[in-house]
Amino acid sequence: MSAAQxxxxxxxPLGGIAAPTLQPVFFGPVGATLFxxxxxxxxxxxxxxxxxxxxxxxxxxxxxxxxxxxxxxAAAAAGIAALRFDYAGCGNSCGDESDPxxxxxxxxxxxEAIDTLERATGLPRVCLLGLRLGATLAALAAEQRSDIAGxxxxxxxxxxxxxxxxxxxxxxxxxxxxxxxSAGFVLSGETCSALGTVDLRRLERAPAPRMLIVERDxxxxxxxxxxxxxxxxxxxxxxxxxxxAAMVTDPQRxxxxxxxxxxxxxxxxxxxxxxxxxxxxxxxGATATLCNVGGARVRESALWLDAGGARLFGVLTTPQxxxxxxxxxxxxNAGSVHHIGPNRLWVRLARRWAARxxxxxxxxxxxxxxxxxxxxxxENVVYPSHATRDIAAALAFLQREVGARELHLLGLCSGAYHxxxxxxxxxxxxxxxxxxxxxxxxxEGMKLNVDLQDADTLQMTARYRRALWRSETWRRxxxxxxxxxxxxxxxARRAWDSLRHRGRELARTLHIMTHDDLAAELNAAAEHGTxxxxxxxxxxxxxxxxxxxxxxxxRRLLDQRRISIDLIDGADHTFTRAEARExxxxxxxxxxxxxxxxxxxxxxxxxxxxxSVSGVRGxxxx
Amino acid sequence: VNNTLxxxxxxxxxxxxxxxxxxxALTLDVDADLYQAGMNSHASVNxxxxxxxxxxxxxxxxxxTRSVFRSIQSIGDAVSHLWRTAMVQ
Numbered sequence: 001m002s003a004a005q006x007x008x009x010x011x012x013p014l015g016g017i018a019a020p021t022l023q024p025v026f027f028g029p030v031g032a033t034l035f036x037x038x039x040x041x042x043x044x045x046x047x048x049x050x051x052x053x054x055x056x057x058x059x060x061x062x063x064x065x066x067x068x069x070x071x072x073x074a075a076a077a078a079g080i081a082a083l084r085f086d087y088a089g090c091g092n093s094c095g096d097e098s099d100p101x102x103x104x105x106x107x108x109x110x111x112e113a114i115d116t117l118e119r120a121t122g123l124p125r126v127c128l129l130g131l132r133l134g135a136t137l138a139a140l141a142a143e144q145r146s147d148i149a150g151x152x153x154x155x156x157x158x159x160x161x162x163x164x165x166x167x168x169x170x171x172x173x174x175x176x177x178x179x180x181x182s183a184g185f186v187l188s189g190e191t192c193s194a195l196g197t198v199d200l201r202r203l204e205r206a207p208a209p210r211m212l213i214v215e216r217d218x219x220x221x222x223x224x225x226x227x228x229x230x231x232x233x234x235x236x237x238x239x240x241x242x243x244x245a246a247m248v249t250d251p252q253r254x255x256x257x258x259x260x261x262x263x264x265x266x267x268x269x270x271x272x273x274x275x276x277x278x279x280x281x282x283x284x285g286a287t288a289t290l291c292n293v294g295g296a297r298v299r300e301s302a303l304w305l306d307a308g309g310a311r312l313f314g315v316l317t318t319p320q321x322x323x324x325x326x327x328x329x330x331x332x333n334a335g336s337v338h339h340i341g342p343n344r345l346w347v348r349l350a351r352r353w354a355a356r357x358x359x360x361x362x363x364x365x366x367x368x369x370x371x372x373x374x375x376x377x378x379e380n381v382v383y384p385s386h387a388t389r390d391i392a393a394a395l396a397f398l399q400r401e402v403g404a405r406e407l408h409l410l411g412l413c414s415g416a417y418h419x420x421x422x423x424x425x426x427x428x429x430x431x432x433x434x435x436x437x438x439x440x441x442x443x444e445g446m447k448l449n450v451d452l453q454d455a456d457t458l459q460m461t462a463r464y465r466r467a468l469w470r471s472e473t474w475r476r477x478x479x480x481x482x483x484x485x486x487x488x489x490x491x492a493r494r495a496w497d498s499l500r501h502r503g504r505e506l507a508r509t510l511h512i513m514t515h516d517d518l519a520a521e522l523n524a525a526a527e528h529g530t531x532x533x534x535x536x537x538x539x540x541x542x543x544x545x546x547x548x549x550x551x552x553x554x555r556r557l558l559d560q561r562r563i564s565i566d567l568i569d570g571a572d573h574t575f576t577r578a579e580a581r582e583x584x585x586x587x588x589x590x591x592x593x594x595x596x597x598x599x600x601x602x603x604x605x606x607x608x609x610x611x612s613v614s615g616v617r618g619x620x621x622x
Numbered sequence: 623v624n625n626t627l628x629x630x631x632x633x634x635x636x637x638x639x640x641x642x643x644x645x646x647a648l649t650l651d652v653d654a655d656l657y658q659a660g661m662n663s664h665a666s667v668n669x670x671x672x673x674x675x676x677x678x679x680x681x682x683x684x685x686x687t688r689s690v691f692r693s694i695q696s697i698g699d700a701v702s703h704l705w706r707t708a709m710v711q
Contacts (some may be wrong), residue, residue, distance in 0.1 A: 169686040
C-alpha cells in the first residue's frame, strides 16, 4: 500500500468526445432488462480488459452521473472499452429500487454488465470501477468471479450497516415494515436487512489481484479494509486524490474530479497488457426493450435527436402495441438531473402513462445528462439559451416520427422554466405543466445562487415572518445575536420588489410596454392556445413570484381557465418525500388525463377545474 | 475521550471542518439553526460521522434525525445523553 502524491494534471482528451463513441444499450434478461452505455474506443482496444463502471446509489448517482460519464469517455479515449449501467430498478433499467431483494438483483446486474462487456469486446477480463455503494457491489460480485483483472474503489462503502445509518439521517423516520426512505429513494425492509450484513472487511477472498482504493477527501474511511485485502493477498494501493466531495455535493454544482479521473486512468494503464491478437467482438444489447408496468407492457427506446448542431439524448416510452398515439409528453431536466427526473419520477410517470396510451419522451437538453454540449457550449448549464430550440426538436420528432397530434410539456424547477418559455415562444403544445419554477426571467451570464434572488428574497422574508412568532427569536434579538444586516437587506429588497411590481402593474394599466413582463408572457401563451398548469409546493417561492410578477393577469387568466394553479402542502422543492410525490403524481395525472378541448378557431383550451384533494388544493389568490 | 477538552469546542471544531456553514462555526450561537446557517444534508452526514469519531460514541437510529443535528446545543445534549448512558452501562 502507498499514498503517493496525486498525479500531475494531464490534458484529458474529453472535450472532443462526441456522441458516436457512445452506444446506449439495453441488455440482460427479458422483463428485467438493464440499461447501459457502451463506450467503445475509436480504434482498436489497447488493453486486455474492459472497464465496468458501477454507479453509486440514489442521489449520489444523480450527482456523480456526469463525472462517471466523463470517466468512461476518458477510458474509451485511452483505448479501454467501458460500460456504465443502471442496476435493476435504478435509472433507466426495468423495475423499481424499492422492489424486494434489491441487493441480490444489483449484484446480479454487475455480473450481467461484466458478461455483456466481455461479449461486446471479445476481451476475456474486465476491471471494475465502483463509486460508494458501487464499489461495494463491485467487490461482492468480483469475489465470485475469476475474470476480474483489477478493482478501483472510490470512497467505498465498507460497512452496509454504517451506510444505512447515513441514509437514515438523510431520510424520513423509519417505517414499520423496515423500509427506508432517504433522499428521494426507497429501499425495502428486506433490502435493508441484507445490506446491513454487508461488511467488506469480512470477504473470504480478494475481489481482484490488484486494487486501487481512492479515499474520500472529506472524511477518512480507515485502513481496516485495505489491511484485510492485503492479508487476502491483493496488491492494494490507497490514494488520497481530491474531488470526491465536490463530485457528490449536488447535481448543479457537482464538479468532475479530474485528479481522480487522471489518477485512475494512469493506474489502469499500469495494469494493462496488450489485448489478445484476434478479438471476437459481438453486437450486444438492443436499443429498445419492454418493461412491465402493472399488468401492461411498455416499450422503451434510447434515441438521439438532431437539434441544430447539438445531439440530444432521450428515452422514448410508448405503449407496446396499438394505433398511433394521439398524445405525447416531453419531460425536461429538473436542474442538472439527467433524464430519469427528480427522484426518478420521470421514469415512473413515463411507464405509467405509456401504459395508459400516452407517448413520453424523457429528454436531456444539450449539455445536461447524457446529451453532449453543443459545439462551443458549456456543460451542466441549467438555464441555457438553446433549451427552446432543443424542445422544438423534440416536439418535431414526436409529431413527424411518432405521429402524435397533441403535445404537452412537463418540467420542474429549470425544466418548468423551459416548458413555460417554450409555450410563450409559440411552440405547438396543448399544455405546459410548470412545477416549482424559481424564476420567470433568466438572462445569459446569470449565476445560480446569485441571480435567483427574487425567489431567495421571498423565502427569506417568509422565514423571518414565521420567526416573529417564536419567543426564541426575541430572546436572540435581545441578546443581539441576530444577523440584523442580512435581515435588513432581505426586507429592503422585498419592499423594493413590491414597489417595482406595483409600478409594473400601473404601466400595464396605462398600456406602457415594459421588459420582462410576466403578464404579457402569460397572455402570449394563452393566445397561442397553450394551457399553463402551474403546480407549486406550498412553501416554494414560485407561486408568490407568479402573483407578484403576473399581477392582475393571473387572476383574469385563472377566471378564464387559461391557466390553473395547484398547491401541494408539505412538499419540498423536488418532492423528495414519497408521500408528497404521490400527491404530485395525482395532480399531474389529473392534468394529463382531463380532456383539453381545443377547437381550431374556438376559445382557448379549458383547464380542468381546481379541485381539492387531501393535501392538494387549488390556489386561493388574494 | 479526553475529558479535559470542552465538548462545545469539540462540536464547534467538527462543524468548522465538516459543516460547510456560511457562518463562523466558532462564534455561532449555540441555538442557531445549522441548516439555516448553510449545513446541507450531505454535510450533516459528515458532521454525524465526525462527531462519532471525535466523541467515540454511536448515535442510535432513533437519534439520526435532523432535530438532533439542528444546533450546537442539540448536538451537545445528544452527546451528553450518550455519555451518561454509556457510564450507567
